[in-house]
Amino acid sequence: MSNVHDAHGSGERHHAHHFLSAPHEFSAAKQGMWLFLVQEVLFFSGLFVAYGLFKMMYHDMFHAGSKMLSVPMGLTNTIILITSSLTMALGVKFATLGDKKKTTLFLVLTFLLAAGFLVVKTFEYTGKIHHGLLPGSLFTDQALLAEHPKIPIFFSIYFMMTGVHGAHVIGGMIYMLVLIRRANRGEFGPKYYTPVEMLGLYWHFVDLVWIFLFPLLYLVG
Amino acid sequence: MSDNHSKHDSEFSDPQSETEHHHDLISIKGALLVFLGLMIGTALTVGAARVDFGSSLVNFIIAMIIAVAKASLVVYFFMSFRNEVRFNKAYALSSLIFLAIFLSFCAVDWFTRGDYKDNYWSMHMNEKPFPEMMALQASQASKFDTPWVSNPELLDVGKKAYAVSCASCHGSAGHGDGVAATAMNPKPRNFSTKEGWKGPIKFFHIYDVIMKGLPGTQMSSFGALPPDERFGIAHYVLSMTGESTQVDSPSDLAKIGIDPSKPKGGLVDDRKEIPIEIAIDAIAVD
Numbered sequence: 001m002s003n004v005h006d007a008h009g010s011g012e013r014h015h016a017h018h019f020l021s022a023p024h025e026f027s028a029a030k031q032g033m034w035l036f037l038v039q040e041v042l043f044f045s046g047l048f049v050a051y052g053l054f055k056m057m058y059h060d061m062f063h064a065g066s067k068m069l070s071v072p073m074g075l076t077n078t079i080i081l082i083t084s085s086l087t088m089a090l091g092v093k094f095a096t097l098g099d100k101k102k103t104t105l106f107l108v109l110t111f112l113l114a115a116g117f118l119v120v121k122t123f124e125y126t127g128k129i130h131h132g133l134l135p136g137s138l139f140t141d142q143a144l145l146a147e148h149p150k151i152p153i154f155f156s157i158y159f160m161m162t163g164v165h166g167a168h169v170i171g172g173m174i175y176m177l178v179l180i181r182r183a184n185r186g187e188f189g190p191k192y193y194t195p196v197e198m199l200g201l202y203w204h205f206v207d208l209v210w211i212f213l214f215p216l217l218y219l220v221g
Numbered sequence: 222m223s224d225n226h227s228k229h230d231s232e233f234s235d236p237q238s239e240t241e242h243h244h245d246l247i248s249i250k251g252a253l254l255v256f257l258g259l260m261i262g263t264a265l266t267v268g269a270a271r272v273d274f275g276s277s278l279v280n281f282i283i284a285m286i287i288a289v290a291k292a293s294l295v296v297y298f299f300m301s302f303r304n305e306v307r308f309n310k311a312y313a314l315s316s317l318i319f320l321a322i323f324l325s326f327c328a329v330d331w332f333t334r335g336d337y338k339d340n341y342w343s344m345h346m347n348e349k350p351f352p353e354m355m356a357l358q359a360s361q362a363s364k365f366d367t368p369w370v371s372n373p374e375l376l377d378v379g380k381k382a383y384a385v386s387c388a389s390c391h392g393s394a395g396h397g398d399g400v401a402a403t404a405m406n407p408k409p410r411n412f413s414t415k416e417g418w419k420g421p422i423k424f425f426h427i428y429d430v431i432m433k434g435l436p437g438t439q440m441s442s443f444g445a446l447p448p449d450e451r452f453g454i455a456h457y458v459l460s461m462t463g464e465s466t467q468v469d470s471p472s473d474l475a476k477i478g479i480d481p482s483k484p485k486g487g488l489v490d491d492r493k494e495i496p497i498e499i500a501i502d503a504i505a506v507d
Contacts (some may be wrong), residue, residue: 027306034305034312041316042323049327056331063277071267078263086256089299093246204299211291214263215284219270220277 033198037205044209054157055066057208058150065154066221067131068144070124074218078210079119084113085207088200091183093115095196098189103196107180110203114173121166122211128155135159158217168206175199247298262291306345362447362488368452368477369424369486372466376460379453386443387454395461405439412461422464425473428455432477448488 019025055062091106125157132140135156144151179195182188247255269283296302302313327496362368365375384393390409392398395409410417420426431451434442443451459466471481479486 021475030305031312034309038312038316038319042319045323046318049323051333052324053327061370075263075267079260082222082256082259082263085259085295086252089247089252090249093249093252096246147487201300204295208292208295211295212288215266215270215288219266220281220284 010016022191029194029198030201033201035199040205044164047157047164048212048216049151051157051161053181054153055221056149058153061148061150062221063150065158066217066219068128068131069158069218069221070127071218073120073124074214077212078118080113080120081207081210082115084110084117085204088203092193092196092200095183095188095193096190099182100186100188103183103188104180107176107183107196111173111176114169114176117169118166121162125159128159132159154221162214164176165206165209168209172199172203172206175202203213239434246301246304251298255294255349258294259291262287262294279389319427319430343450347375363448365449365452365483366485368448369474369481371424371456371460371466375449376456377453379455379457381452382446382454383457386446386450387458390439395458407438409439412458415462422462423469423473424459424466425469425477426453427458428452428477 015022015025019028055132087106087109089102091110094102094106129136132138133144133155134140137151139145139152139155141151176199179199182195245472266287268283269287270280274280274283296313302310305313323374363375365372368375372390383391388399389401390397390399391403391412392402392409395412399409402409415422418426420429427453430440431446431454432438432442432444446454456466474481474486479488
């Protein structure tokens with residue numbers, strides 16, 4: 001707790017001049033974050049609609065494509081992301097308690113889990129590329145193609161959905177690095193933890209998208 | 222400045238004050254419980270996906286129910302939805318409303334396309350997209366015993382169907398001047414002149430074009446129309462040309478799969494709709 005006071009003397013971060021008060025700033029930030037997440041839902045829902053339509057049109061092909069994905073890898077990533085949501089929630093919690101060390105620790109843990117997610121994803125992508133299970137004309141598995149001529153569509157959807165989700169993971173990790181640095185400097189405490197909480201909201205949303213992607217793509221495709 | 226601030230401070234409940242943040246965010250124990258719940262949910266999803274319920278739809282619904290439950294845990298506890306101010310709750314819930322509108326409009330579109338969907342594919346594929354469906358449709362019998370012979374009732378059916386399916390391009394009087402014709406090249410057939418026809422101005426040829434469409438033009442297949450309408454339109458169009466309406470010879474009729482010596486022309490007297498399984502297979506095959 002004392003770190004917060006040391007870093008800023010008064011112990012309070014001064015809010016931006018266009019806000020009436022620190023709580024005003026906090027509530028505005030949070031409202032903005034929720035709005036952002038609402039449009040994120042719509043952003044992803046376009047992809048989910050595409051998934052639904054193609055699944056209805058090419059039911060058997062989708063099933064065959066889904067079978068080519070590795071459930072153990074998808075499951076590993078699900079566990080990793082859920083765990084990272086927990087560490088993120090704890091990071092926010094410790095930020096509000098002004099525990100500099102634990103805030104930093106849990107943000108670092110979250111970052112490492114996110115990196116782990118990307119490593120597994122890289123193995124998956126490499127495998128798909130190696131076997132020619134790719135979108136459109138890049139698809140080269142002739143045996144599958146002979147049986148399901150439209151199967152590249154499944155991999156277009158797979159790469160688009162997981163790719164856009166992966167980009168969100170990377171984006172979150174970049175901001176996480178910034179916050180790890182700031183947390184380590186003792187910038188966050190009971191009076192000011194807005195950025196950590198916002199990152200938390202974002203990160204839980206990324207987890208939430210994966211909660212739907214995993215069963216849809218890997219299990220019941 | 223600072224006076225001004227302190228005056229307004231009281232207007233906002235301070236979410237970051239020492240007394241409040243304990244309610245505001247989940248406790249460490251609570252976070253661990255939510256985590257446990259999410260892990261159990263994940264195990265259930267994977268487990269349920271391995272069970273054969275007889276229909277993959279059941280697996281799909283179970284997986285989605287678990288996913289929604291897990292997502293609710295994340296939103297309600299990790300994202301502190303339960304302690305969010307009402308305004309932000311409304312924001313968050315509005316995303317579900319938008320999502321519902323998006324999904325339901327797409328679903329309405331998908332499930333009501335019907336014939337248009339079939340025609341769309343026929344129009345845009347050079348190869349015959351639905352061999353089974355086309356064969357099934359072509360062999361369907363009309364409710365009339367000799368639909369290749371014109372009669373007033375059939376003409377009336379044709380006139381009505383023409384207004385719905387043909388007039389937008391060919392014009393209500395068949396002059397090839399429908400509303401949609403302006404943008405077309407080549408222009409739709411003008412039935413009142415004898416120039417440019419790609420075959421004899423006879424019933425069987427008109428029926429054949431209705432069934433198959435004309436490659437290289439905007440004339441697509443209308444083979445998905447009910448049999449009475451296809452026969453009716455062919456007779457109605459023939460009546461517009463002013464050509465004789467004498468009955469086509471058996472060899473001409475054979476070209477459109479009709480054998481006048483057989484009852485109902487040898488067409489299948491099965492006026493049910495295309496079975497959905499065949500339609501789905503045909504879509505998957507194409």
